[in-house]
Amino acid sequence: MEFTLLWAAATGIGMAVVMANIEKRWNLIAAETAGVSDLILAAAVTGLVTGRLAAMIMAGTNPITHPGDILVVRSGVDTGFASLGALAFVSLSSRRQLAGTIDALGPAAMAGLAGWHAGCLYRRACLGAASSWPWAIAQDGSNVTRHPVEIYAALLFLAAAPVLLWWLRRGVRSTGAVGATALVLAGAIRLVTEPLRPSLGSGPVGWYLTAIAIGLAGILIARVRRARPALQ
Amino acid sequence: MPTPRLVAVLTVLLVLLTSCTAQESQTLGPPLPDTNATEVIALLETSTQPVVINVWASWCIPCRSEAPLLERAHAQFGDDIRFIGINVADTQSAARQFIAEFGLSFENLFDAPRTVPAALGGSGVPLTFFFAPGGELVHYQPGVIDERTLALQIDELLRRRATS
Numbered sequence: 200m201e202f203t204l205l206w207a208a209a210t211g212i213g214m215a216v217v218m219a220n221i222e223k224r225w226n227l228i229a230a231e232t233a234g235v236s237d238l239i240l241a242a243a244v245t246g247l248v249t250g251r252l253a254a255m256i257m258a259g260t261n262p263i264t265h266p267g268d269i270l271v272v273r274s275g276v277d278t279g280f281a282s283l284g285a286l287a288f289v290s291l292s293s294r295r296q297l298a299g300t301i302d303a304l305g306p307a308a309m310a311g312l313a314g315w316h317a318g319c320l321y322r323r324a325c326l327g328a329a330s331s332w333p334w335a336i337a338q339d340g341s342n343v344t345r346h347p348v349e350i351y352a353a354l355l356f357l358a359a360a361p362v363l364l365w366w367l368r369r370g371v372r373s374t375g376a377v378g379a380t381a382l383v384l385a386g387a388i389r390l391v392t393e394p395l396r397p398s399l400g401s402g403p404v405g406w407y408l409t410a411i412a413i414g415l416a417g418i419l420i421a422r423v424r425r426a427r428p429a430l431q
Numbered sequence: 432m433p434t435p436r437l438v439a440v441l442t443v444l445l446v447l448l449t450s451c452t453a454q455e456s457q458t459l460g461p462p463l464p465d466t467n468a469t470e471v472i473a474l475l476e477t478s479t480q481p482v483v484i485n486v487w488a489s490w491c492i493p494c495r496s497e498a499p500l501l502e503r504a505h506a507q508f509g510d511d512i513r514f515i516g517i518n519v520a521d522t523q524s525a526a527r528q529f530i531a532e533f534g535l536s537f538e539n540l541f542d543a544p545r546t547v548p549a550a551l552g553g554s555g556v557p558l559t560f561f562f563a564p565g566g567e568l569v570h571y572q573p574g575v576i577d578e579r580t581l582a583l584q585i586d587e588l589l590r591r592r593a594t595s
Binding site for chain 2: 254255258259260265267268274275324326327328329338340341343345396397398399400
């Protein structure tokens with residue numbers, strides 16, 4: 200039995216929870232969203248189940264006739280539907296203070312994604328397109344050197360997390376803008392690293408573009424709400 | 432969190448709605464040719480193409496997620512790489528049903544006593560082996576293979592062939 204995927208997921212969730220605790224310690228989380236660590240865990244589980252169900256259905260496996268397959272997470276989780284499931288959960292469970300909650304989740308989500316991508320080290324799945332750049336790495340027994348693409352993604356997410364944390368600490372004038380920016384960054388970081396990932400097709404580029412579009416719309420809405428407080 | 436009931440109801444509805452697909456009638460193909468370790472090793476040693484061998488069984492849950500990936504890979508790289516499925520610990524009818532269900536078009540062989548995976552150095556299902564021409568083992572993937580790993584190892588096989 201191999202648990203590398205589980206370790207990678209645990210690293211991601213763990214880093215998100217650590218960042219949420221830093222936010223809490225610095226009083227960056229509003230009292231009504233104080234349970235942000237629980238929210239991260241519940242959203243992660245909801246996303247996992249949604250993504251697993253979507254992956255099964257798209258692979259032609261009926262979850263009702265094969266309920267045991269749902270537990271075999273290693274068989275595939277659709278990232279796009281998993282993200283939608285997690286976002287839907289957050290939206291439903293904190294709809295009364297949604298903007299503040301997604302702001303609090305922004306830096307935590309960046310840290311979590313950094314941890315998830317760095318989890319490639321457990322899975323020995325960091326490598327991507329062939330490259331002759333000085334830091335390119337070859338897999339065992341090979342002389343083909345490759346971009347450590349998942350490490351690139353982890354470093355970019357790790358750089359984004361403190362920037363959003365600093366923004367939160369400085370004070371957010373348009374509530375919701377930090378969370379929406381996190382969504383834009385998540386889509387953009389995945390999008391720019393995607394050409395370096397091995398794939399049998401073009402990869403989930405549509406999902407990344409959708410995340411960027413939703414994030415940009417969120418930033419716009421946050422600014423409009425700030426400009427017209429009567430709408431709140 | 433005031434809406435766990437709502438989330439539960441929505442999840443159940445989603446599963447029910449997306450699971451309501453029409454039952455398609457599947458035409459079973461011919462029986463799978465029997466094979467054994469000696470035949471497969473000879474095939475690898477004489478192959479002038481890279482070979483991807485996937486060991487599977489119809490009752491294996493992760494094999495269900497691999498099957499569409501392998502079919503896509505075969506459709507994309509089938510001219511340059513030989514894809515072979517080895518069905519183990521199974522029955523002919525269940526194996527043919529599985530092949531029809533996923534519309535697998537690459538060659539599949541039947542090895543009920545599981546002699547092939549043992550000879551190649553693996554056990555259990557699923558397993559995926561990537562061989563260079565002549566039978567050199569390039570990569571062995573025990574357990575389920577994901578799209579990234581499959582694409583990476585196929586790229587590795589093709590690059591090795593190009594530079595050899």
